[in-house]
Amino acid sequence: MPGQRASDPGGVQPPESPAIHTIELSKRYRAVVALAGLSMTVARGEVFGFLGPNGAGKTTAVKLLLGLSRPTGGEAMVLGAPAGDIETRRQIGYLPELFRFQSWLTAREVLILHCRLMRMTRQGWAAAAEDALHVVGLEGRGDDKVGTFSKGMQQRLGLGVALLGEPALVVLDEPTSALDPVGRHHVRVIIRELRDRGTTVFLNTHLLEEAEHVCDRVTIISKGRSVATGTLAELKVRRPSARLRVTGLPGGWWRRLGSFGRWTEETPDGEWLLVEEMSAGRVPELVSAIVALGGRVEAVIPEHQSLEESFLKLLGET
Amino acid sequence: MNPVLTIASLTVREAVRRRLVAAFAVLSVVLVGASGWAFYKLSHGGAFTSGETNLALPQAVVLFMFMFSFVVALSASAIGSLAVSSEIDSGVLQTVVARPVRRSEVLLGKWLGLAGLLGAYTAIVSGLQVAVVYWTSGFVAPDPAAAAALVFAEGVVLLTFVLLLSTRLSALAGGVVGIALFGLAWLAGVGGTLATAFNIHALHTASEVSQYLLPTNGLWQGAIYYLEPSSFVTQQLAASPVGQGDPFLALTAPPWQYLVWAGIWLALVLTLGLVSFERREL
Numbered sequence: 001m002p003g004q005r006a007s008d009p010g011g012v013q014p015p016e017s018p019a020i021h022t023i024e025l026s027k028r029y030r031a032v033v034a035l036a037g038l039s040m041t042v043a044r045g046e047v048f049g050f051l052g053p054n055g056a057g058k059t060t061a062v063k064l065l066l067g068l069s070r071p072t073g074g075e076a077m078v079l080g081a082p083a084g085d086i087e088t089r090r091q092i093g094y095l096p097e098l099f100r101f102q103s104w105l106t107a108r109e110v111l112i113l114h115c116r117l118m119r120m121t122r123q124g125w126a127a128a129a130e131d132a133l134h135v136v137g138l139e140g141r142g143d144d145k146v147g148t149f150s151k152g153m154q155q156r157l158g159l160g161v162a163l164l165g166e167p168a169l170v171v172l173d174e175p176t177s178a179l180d181p182v183g184r185h186h187v188r189v190i191i192r193e194l195r196d197r198g199t200t201v202f203l204n205t206h207l208l209e210e211a212e213h214v215c216d217r218v219t220i221i222s223k224g225r226s227v228a229t230g231t232l233a234e235l236k237v238r239r240p241s242a243r244l245r246v247t248g249l250p251g252g253w254w255r256r257l258g259s260f261g262r263w264t265e266e267t268p269d270g271e272w273l274l275v276e277e278m279s280a281g282r283v284p285e286l287v288s289a290i291v292a293l294g295g296r297v298e299a300v301i302p303e304h305q306s307l308e309e310s311f312l313k314l315l316g317e318t
Numbered sequence: 319m320n321p322v323l324t325i326a327s328l329t330v331r332e333a334v335r336r337r338l339v340a341a342f343a344v345l346s347v348v349l350v351g352a353s354g355w356a357f358y359k360l361s362h363g364g365a366f367t368s369g370e371t372n373l374a375l376p377q378a379v380v381l382f383m384f385m386f387s388f389v390v391a392l393s394a395s396a397i398g399s400l401a402v403s404s405e406i407d408s409g410v411l412q413t414v415v416a417r418p419v420r421r422s423e424v425l426l427g428k429w430l431g432l433a434g435l436l437g438a439y440t441a442i443v444s445g446l447q448v449a450v451v452y453w454t455s456g457f458v459a460p461d462p463a464a465a466a467a468l469v470f471a472e473g474v475v476l477l478t479f480v481l482l483l484s485t486r487l488s489a490l491a492g493g494v495v496g497i498a499l500f501g502l503a504w505l506a507g508v509g510g511t512l513a514t515a516f517n518i519h520a521l522h523t524a525s526e527v528s529q530y531l532l533p534t535n536g537l538w539q540g541a542i543y544y545l546e547p548s549s550f551v552t553q554q555l556a557a558s559p560v561g562q563g564d565p566f567l568a569l570t571a572p573p574w575q576y577l578v579w580a581g582i583w584l585a586l587v588l589t590l591g592l593v594s595f596e597r598r599e600l
Contacts, residue, residue, distance in 0.1 A: 066416050068600040089418040096416070099409035102328070104335040116324045117417035161413065 017080035019044045019169050019200035020065060026073030026224075027060050034060040036224035037074060042217075044168070047191055047201040049211035049218035051311065057224035058204045059097055062173050065202075066094055079169055090118060093162035097173040097204070100154070103147030107138055107157050110146055114161050132160035137186060151178040159187065163194075170194060173204045188213050208311055220314050227314045235314075241276040242283055245298040246290055253293060260286050271298075321419040325427025326434065333397075333435055342393070346443050353382045354450040361455035375457040376550045379447075380542055380566050383465060386443050387538055390473035391500050394436055398480030399493035401428045402595065407488075412600055422592040429481055429588065433474050440470040461544040468541035468572070471580060472534045476500055478584055479532065482591035485598055500534050507535035508565040533580040540572030 020042035027035040035057040042048040052058050063069040065076055067084020076083035079091055101110045111129035120128060133142045136156040146154065155178045162170055172191075176184040191214045194201050205211060211218050212232060219229040228235055241261070246253075251270050254263045261278040275286065287297050333339050360378060361371055402425065405411040415421050444466035452458050459465065476496060483492035510525025512518070529536040546568065554567055 063600065068412060068416065070597075070599070086418050086420060089416065092416070094413075094416045096409060096412050099413050101413060102332065102410060104332060113324070113328065114413075114417065117321060117414065117419055119321075119418065158413075 016044060017077065018042055019046075020048075020076070020078055020202060022061075022065075022074065022076040024074035025061065025064060025071055025076050027057070027064060027069065028072045033224055035064070035071075038221065038224065038226055039074075040219050040226055040229060042200060042202060044200050045195070045198045046216040047195050047203060047214050049215035050202060050204040050221070051208065051211055051218050052206065052221040054206060056221045058206075058221060059173060060224075061221070062097075062171055062202075062204050066092070066171065090165070091168040093164065093167035093170040095155075095158045095162040095170075095172045095175050097177070099158060101146045101157065101161075104145065106143050106145055107133065107149070107160075108142035110157060111142075111161060111164065114164055118165050120165055128164055132164055135163060135190065136160040152180060152183055155179060156183065159190065163190075166197075167199065169200045169202065171202045171204070174206070175203070176205075176207065176210060184210070220311060222314070241274060241278060241303040242286070243299070243301040243303060244273045244275065244286075244290075245271050246273065246295045247271055247298055249290075249293060249295040253295065256293065257286065257289055260289070274303075321423040322427040322430060325414075325419075325424050326431035329401075329428050329431025330435060333431075338397075339435070342439055345389075346439070346446065349382075349385070350443065350446045350450050353378075353447065354454050357451050357457075358454040361457070371455075373550065373553060375451075375455055376459070376546045377566065379451060379457070379459055380545050382447060383444075383469065383541065383545055384538075384566070386440075386447070387469045387472060387541065390436060390440055390469060391476050391534065392497065393439070394432070394473045394477035395480050395493050395496040395500065397432055397435070398477045399484050399487075399489045399496060401432065401481060402484040403487060403492060404489045406598075406600060415600065421595045421598075425481065425485070425592055425595045426588075429478065429591075432477055432481075436473040436477060437470050440466055440473065444469070459545040460547055465541040465544040468537045468544070472537040472541070475532070475534050475537065475580065475584060475587075478587045478591065482587050482594060485591055485594040499532055503528055503532045503535045504538070507539060511565050511567075529576075530579060530583075533576070533583055536572065536576055537580060539568050540577075542566060543568035543571050 018041045020040070022038050022040050024037040024039055025035060026033070026037050038057070038061055050058055050061065060069065064071050065078055065083050067089075071083075078085070079088050081088040102113075105113065108129050111132050112125045115125040115128050129142070130139075133139050136159050138153065138156055138160065141149075141153070146157065149157065155175065159172070159175060162172065176187050179187065188210070191201050191203065195214075195216075201214075203211065203215060215232065217229065217231050218235065219226045220235070221227065243266070254265075254273060257263075260282060261275040264274045264276070266272040266274050278286070283300065283302060287300060290297050357375070357378065360366070360374055366374060402411070411424070414424060444462060448458065448462045479499070480492055480496035483495055487495065506525045506528035509521055510529070513521035513525060551567060551569060554564065555569075
């Protein structure tokens with residue numbers, strides 16, 4: 001297994017290192033701080049979403065993890081080795097955000113070039129290239145020049161290149177930015193298959209929908225720093241809220257039920273109300289309390305927080 | 319396969335696929351063909367006496383070789399300036415250096431591939447030129463192989479320098495700076511020969527220094543020496559009181575110390591390029 005450490009003579013295996021571990025990782029370009037102390041841990045085998053708005057420092061972080069750029073502070077370990085370690089790169093597949101392959105090569109030649117750069121044995125090149133073409137849906141286009149490919153097809157080929165050699169870690173930087181809905185769905189299927197194989201996927205994206213579909217955990221970064229990390233459920237957790245339409249009670253009646261949460265009148269007649277920050281499971285109790293006061297509960301609409309709402313809230317945009 | 323050789327073969331394949339090799343082949347055949355016609359007319363046209371022809375032929379060979387050396391230098395500057403910076407701008411290199419290869423291996427592979435192309439071009443064109451000149455006029459330069467080797471060395475010097483620039487500057491800036499300095503080194507060389515003829519000490523010193531800073535013209539002067547028979551040099555010096563000021567006349571072979579310096583210069587600049595590329599943020 002790639003990256004697995006040999007057992008010691010006493011038979012006690014040391015714990016496997018995380019796929020990615022950063023401590024206060026920083027990058028500064030003169031006066032501009034691109035990354036301001038990023039600390040995160042990505043476990044092996046998980047699909048980890050790296051979310052943030054444009055300019056948050058996502059691509060900078062990816063470049064630091066791959067050794068394309070040098071940090072100005074902090075440290076990063078990838079698959080148990082310092083970021084950028086040459087040998088470790090054998091176990092990493094990378095799809096950059098902005099890239100181009102040699103336009104004068106065919107798709108198959110690009111894949112074989114990368115097999116050679118990865119120092120795979122010559123016997124395996126043809127099969128690996130064919131397999132990659134099949135996985136990304138480019139079978140039948142292997143002998144076409146890359147220069148004739150659309151942006152989406154180039155992105156598919158880039159994904160195929162990233163998957164060569166069954167890497168232990170696949171870093172995908174905005175992998176679906178040029179793809180149509182079918183292509184996006186296809187990429188999600190590929191990512192789930194990678195997870196099933198035990199491959200760690202580091203998904204850098206600003207598409208929240210993409211993260212919601214495939215990620216086990218995400219971290220949200222803003223202004224070069226992680227502002228939240230957790231499972232999607234954890235990030236979405238906000239004490240439930242509900243919209244209510246209540247009639248038959250005098251104005252301001254809800255002040256008597258202030259302990260249920262934060263109340264807001266949404267309409268001038270006071271019939272529609274929003275209750276936020278409720279304790280979990282208290283909606284039935286609330287309805288009972290309103291009825292006990294003599295009110296008629298015409299409607300109850302439970303509110304669920306979307307990832308987008310959490311995202312915006314964490315970024316201070318709401 | 320070693321990554322250096324992988325990148326070198328990729329570089330050569332790119333030159334072939336992008337029809338650079340085909341374009342140079344056609345251009346060379348046309349130029350060598352034209353030179354064949356010129357040499358035939360020079361030796362069989364009846365316009366010169368045999369003595370004049372003997373003087374004209376080495377000069378014509380040097381002029382044609384000067385043209386080819388200029389093509390080699392221009393090509394070295396153009397392909398060298400595109401090699402790194404344009405691939406960084408397009409994102410091609412990011413996909414390569416993320417693999418388990420050292421950046422120095424990538425740059426060394428490019429250098430090797432491009433130098434191989436220059437070497438092949440110089441060898442083929444020089445060989446064709448020697449054959450055509452001999453066939454049309456019967457003239458053979460004293461040591462055309464040594465001359466071709468020095469023209470190749472001149473091209474590799476410029477290629478290495480421009481590759482270094484390409485690790486930091488845009489393709490346009492690197493190419494322009496490379497060509498400008500190449501021209502400046504040549505002009506400094508011309509100034510140096512005039513300074514020798516007219517005993518202008520300061521200009522001579524400045525010229526000498528420039529030949530060490532960028533040894534392209536020094537190597538070209540060496541190539542001239544191996545193209546001109548000693549009898550021709552003697553006649554030229556006797557014919558003109560300022561014969562030493564002729565930029566297409568070389569009185570002495572390039573000193574071995576100078577050739578060693580050119581080798582050291584090449585190694586230093588190449589190492590600087592490797593370090594610069596290793597440290598470059600991508």
